[in-house]
Amino acid sequence: MMDWEAYFLPGSLREALGILEEKQGAARILAGGTDLVLQQRRRQHKAKMLVDISRIPGLSQITKEGDTIHIGALCTHAQASESALLKQYLPALSCACSQIGSPQIRNMGTLVGNIVSAQPGADAALALHAFDTSVTVAGFAGAREMSLIDLYAGLGLCCVDSTRDIITAISITLPKKRMLNAFERLSSRGTLTLPVVNTGVCLELNDDDSVALGRIAIGPVSPKPFRALKTESFLEGRPLTLEVFQQAADMAAQETRPRDSLLRGSREFRQAMVSVIVRRALVQASYRRRTHE
Amino acid sequence: MHFLEVEPDASLLEVLRDQLFLRGTKKGCEEGECGACTVLIEGVPVVSCLTPALKCQGLSVETVEGMENGGQLHPLQEAFLETGAVQCGYCTAGILMSSRHLLEKNPEPKSEEIRMALSGNMCRCTGYLQIFEAVQLAAKKMKALEK
Numbered sequence: 001m002m003d004w005e006a007y008f009l010p011g012s013l014r015e016a017l018g019i020l021e022e023k024q025g026a027a028r029i030l031a032g033g034t035d036l037v038l039q040q041r042r043r044q045h046k047a048k049m050l051v052d053i054s055r056i057p058g059l060s061q062i063t064k065e066g067d068t069i070h071i072g073a074l075c076t077h078a079q080a081s082e083s084a085l086l087k088q089y090l091p092a093l094s095c096a097c098s099q100i101g102s103p104q105i106r107n108m109g110t111l112v113g114n115i116v117s118a119q120p121g122a123d124a125a126l127a128l129h130a131f132d133t134s135v136t137v138a139g140f141a142g143a144r145e146m147s148l149i150d151l152y153a154g155l156g157l158c159c160v161d162s163t164r165d166i167i168t169a170i171s172i173t174l175p176k177k178r179m180l181n182a183f184e185r186l187s188s189r190g191t192l193t194l195p196v197v198n199t200g201v202c203l204e205l206n207d208d209d210s211v212a213l214g215r216i217a218i219g220p221v222s223p224k225p226f227r228a229l230k231t232e233s234f235l236e237g238r239p240l241t242l243e244v245f246q247q248a249a250d251m252a253a254q255e256t257r258p259r260d261s262l263l264r265g266s267r268e269f270r271q272a273m274v275s276v277i278v279r280r281a282l283v284q285a286s287y288r289r290r291t292h293e
Numbered sequence: 294m295h296f297l298e299v300e301p302d303a304s305l306l307e308v309l310r311d312q313l314f315l316r317g318t319k320k321g322c323e324e325g326e327c328g329a330c331t332v333l334i335e336g337v338p339v340v341s342c343l344t345p346a347l348k349c350q351g352l353s354v355e356t357v358e359g360m361e362n363g364g365q366l367h368p369l370q371e372a373f374l375e376t377g378a379v380q381c382g383y384c385t386a387g388i389l390m391s392s393r394h395l396l397e398k399n400p401e402p403k404s405e406e407i408r409m410a411l412s413g414n415m416c417r418c419t420g421y422l423q424i425f426e427a428v429q430l431a432a433k434k435m436k437a438l439e440k
Contacts (some may be wrong), residue, residue: 050301104413
């Protein structure tokens with residue numbers, strides 16, 4: 001038993017926001033529920049009422065409008081991992097989603113839920129940090145856009161209050177330049193396990209195939225998703241060579257400060273593995289230059 | 294179709310077992326990590342321990358009890374028995390539901406596809422090999438039935 005007093009299934013966003021407004025903090029949004037139900041069972045959360053948004057139409061699409069890809073709040077990890085659109089433009093994201101949990105969990109859990117969990121190693125959210133990502137937040141008084149990085153208040157703390165607001169969509173703006181991206185993850189087994197370390201990389205290319213802009217997101221090596229900013233600066237103007245990738249990978253590892261973890265491994269091991277997976281991701285991304293551009 | 298009154302915080306697993314007495318679906322870890330509670334909602338495998346029962350209002354929920362048809366076992370069930378893929382049986386219902394979804398979506402799965410489809414279902418008895426053989430055998434049986 002999870003001690004909820006009421007369970008609502010609104011048929012529209014307006015209705016859902018109205019319930020949140022009426023209940024004044026006592027009701028909380030639920031989509032897939034894989035995190036929230038577990039937290040409730042473990043007594044880590046105390047939602048008195050749930051507002052299940054899974055019946056609201058128009059929230060499960062993945063679309064491209066101009067240079068922007070929009071992912072609805074109800075889009076599951078399974079949908080994202082199988083999406084032809086994401087595989088074409090954001091293979092790092094579809095790859096990340098394909099490695100979350102298990103097939104059952106991927107059928108239930110949503111990308112927005114992954115963001116709201118505010119865990120630094122949450123795979124889908126981590127991959128999204130490698131792109132120019134924002135979210136649309138709907139509140140009773142109206143909607144606003146927020147940059148993804150601004151959503152993180154700390155470990156497990158999302159700035160969006162799920163008792164007042166609803167994230168309705170994720171938006172990723174594609175650059176004008178050619179973009180390559182990839183995701184790599186190290187874990188103790190292939191399923192139902194948290195990452196030891198993971199990374200999403202994105203490279204925007206100049207016409208001569210040198211790096212115009214690089215993004216390297218790494219988790220879980222800090223309370224929030226981590227960007228290797230010095231390494232990203234290093235990559236600018238560099239060619240896509242194995243030597244550059246190795247240098248960048250080693251630099252990225254040195255930027256991180258993972259903790260010793262009984263669950264994930266020692267600080268030294270995890271830092272060493274950051275170098276391995278960043279190099280792998282950069283290599284993987286560079287292969288895509290020849291295959292899908 | 295079932296019309297039930299359920300508590301707001303009841304899980305689908307609890308309702309299936311304790312109110313509908315459909316006890317084929319098993320309670321394992323209750324944390325979504327073992328797959329013993331796997332059922333199909335709108336034809337898609339989910340873990341019923343983490344699914345609020347009220348989320349399923351108006352949706353189709355299929356459990357292992359629905360696999361046999363008038364006393365005739367589903368080809369998957371036959372195959373599981375033939376290959377020795379059932380030992381204690383606790384994981385079996387969940388694995389059957391995941392397998393059924395796989396074969397409906399992909400009637401001729403490769404070995405790796407079977408492993409991936411069943412990666413959310415734990416078995417502590419068999420070592421999985423007989424289970425994978427059973428799914429491949431069932432695929433052949435189902436293909437033969439279509440002819």
